[in-house]
Amino acid sequence: MVGAGRRRTPGSSAGRNASSVPGERASWKARGDDAVVFGPGDELSMTVCAWVAFLMLFYVYLGYFLLLKAIARNKRCDEDDAREEEMEPWRWPRVSVLLTVYNEEDKIKKRIENILSCRYPRGLLEVLVASDGSTDGTDSYVRALGDKRVRLYRPEKRVGKTDTQNQAVAGTDSEIIVFTDADTTFDPGFIEEIVRPFRQKDVGGVDGHLLFTRCDGAVSESQGFYWSLELRIRSLESCLGWLAVGSGACLAVRKSIFRPMVSTVGEDCLVPLDVVRQGYRMIHARNAIAYDRMPSDSRREFRTRVRMTLRNWQGTWMYPDLLNPVRHPGTAFALWSHKLLRWMSPLFLLLWIGSGLPLLAYGEGVAAIPGWLALVFSGAAVMGWLVQKSSLDVPAVGFAYSFCLANLGMAVGVIRALSGRQITTYR
Incomplete structure (x- = not known):
């Protein structure tokens, strides 16, 4: 499992090797007998998970647009x-x-x-x-x-x-x-x-x-x-x-x-x-x-996002033929990239932050990049949450907060859709 570690016990070989091998960077910090030790395999798994999640978010919100722009560059509408x-x-x-x-x-x-x-x-x-x-x-x-x-x-x-x-x-x-x-x-x-x-x-x-x-x-x-x-x-x-x-x-x-x-x-x-x-x-x-x-208003935006995601998730899956790339290549590619993967972005966001932040404790070089990005983004989102009720205008933190709010709404909408919740009347 991603992020899984081995528990360090008194006298264990894992504990001795982690601190006694000359020139080897320790992959855990001394926290008593119950400290969690992350081995090389754990670090690699978390690094891959963080990078994949980050790149999926990039694709959904910007990469797909850039790809469409390149494909349609010489096409007249x-x-x-x-x-x-x-x-x-x-x-x-x-x-x-x-x-x-x-x-x-x-x-x-x-x-x-x-x-x-x-x-x-x-x-x-x-x-x-x-x-x-x-x-x-x-x-x-x-x-x-x-x-x-x-x-x-x-x-x-x-x-x-x-x-x-x-x-x-x-x-x-x-x-x-x-x-x-x-x-x-x-x-x-x-x-x-x-x-x-x-x-x-x-x-x-x-x-x-x-x-x-x-x-x-x-x-x-x-x-x-x-x-x-x-x-x-x-x-x-x-x-x-x-x-x-x-x-x-x-x-x-x-x-x-x-x-x-x-x-x-x-x-x-x-x-x-x-x-x-x-x-x-x-x-x-x-x-x-x-x-x-x-x-x-944040609450109104959240409720709207939940309702729209719930109804649209259920509606899109009523057309499985359009999601089949063999029968409808272009439409299926667009629906997966534009709608379904976007509704799955809360999962990518959670994996990115959940896998990225722990990398700051022992990751180096490329492995630590998604961790630092996750730290900056998380900090901006928290700041955005703190200032959103004030009169301050800080676009960067406001964007991070709004992005998290929208993804939270989508997550709730998808969960409700999968649980069978339906909406027929609303104000």
């Missing part, structure tokens, strides 16, 4: 090809913007106004408000609007976000469905830009370019860096035809290929995977810009 010809007005499809809500009376007015203000041919756009049993004034406001472009759908009882979406989509005859929520804001040209790639018959779904507005706090600052890298990865995967992820706040799909979703998983996971499974392509539309706010 299909999205750019689709923009060479403008669509004629009569060819624009009918679009339903599916706004799923629960008790959003303080946001619904502004959200509907934002959607209706987007550029799109008149008569071809509707806002379909799907209310999952709201108990405040949300439904009353929508009914009182009297606008033919806005329609309310409300299930007979609260069934959860995903089932509400399934039922609402079944009741519309629009060609394109755009998923969104009450917290998102669309750029004026968003709908035109997210619909444009559907000119290509093999495009089944489009992921919008979601940007997060600046919030105060170390959590939002460091998550902003993470999300910026995420968007660049999606653009590269889209360019290579490997994209199989999306943002539920700005996601579009052809109604003709939409299939009812499992109630315990969200549209951001299932819709892209289902599009790819049916032989269509997912596109990341960089010009279809939408805005949201990054959580600035």
Whole structure:
């Protein structure tokens, strides 16, 4: 077992040899009769474990991006090809913007106004408000609007976000469905830009370019860096035809290929995977810009990370064929690198720190490098935890703290998913 040692007993040969051989560096320190002695094999095992874990973390969060960038260096994105010809007005499809809500009376007015203000041919756009049993004034406001472009759908009882979406989509005859929520804001040209790639018959779904507005706090600052890298990865995967992820706040799909979703998983996971499974392509539309706010509160960020990981882990494993590199080489490579290995990063983080820090006691040269890196990172994370409630702005320690917080959330999410926990309704 990695990190296992031999216990030093009085008069043992291990104890005598460790201190009596001339010129040999002791691999343990005298701590009494119960001291743990690490032999050469233990040190090698821990060194290998620490390096492998560190390199896996590097690959998941930066190496994969650099690899995609190298592969796509000389490739022209299909999205750019689709923009060479403008669509004629009569060819624009009918679009339903599916706004799923629960008790959003303080946001619904502004959200509907934002959607209706987007550029799109008149008569071809509707806002379909799907209310999952709201108990405040949300439904009353929508009914009182009297606008033919806005329609309310409300299930007979609260069934959860995903089932509400399934039922609402079944009741519309629009060609394109755009998923969104009450917290998102669309750029004026968003709908035109997210619909444009559907000119290509093999495009089944489009992921919008979601940007997060600046919030105060170390959590939002460091998550902003993470999300910026995420968007660049999606653009590269889209360019290579490997994209199989999306943002539920700005996601579009052809109604003709939409299939009812499992109630315990969200549209951001299932819709892209289902599009790819049916032989269509997912596109990341960089010009279809939408805005949201990054959580600035640690507890909210943690809960969000747990929920998203739990639902997406379960949803991704519902498509084992897409994870098979023989059947879907590019998609499988992207899903393993972009999603599954990232959700396993808490394990890599634990192994890196758990194996790296002990190396500082007896490791030398290359063997000690992951240990020193782990020490610096751990110290920064602890400092970030200490200052995150203050007004201090220390980006480096804030990033380390946020990284650990996100990984803790992912770890809890995966554990709950493996234990069979499910989520259908949430606020």
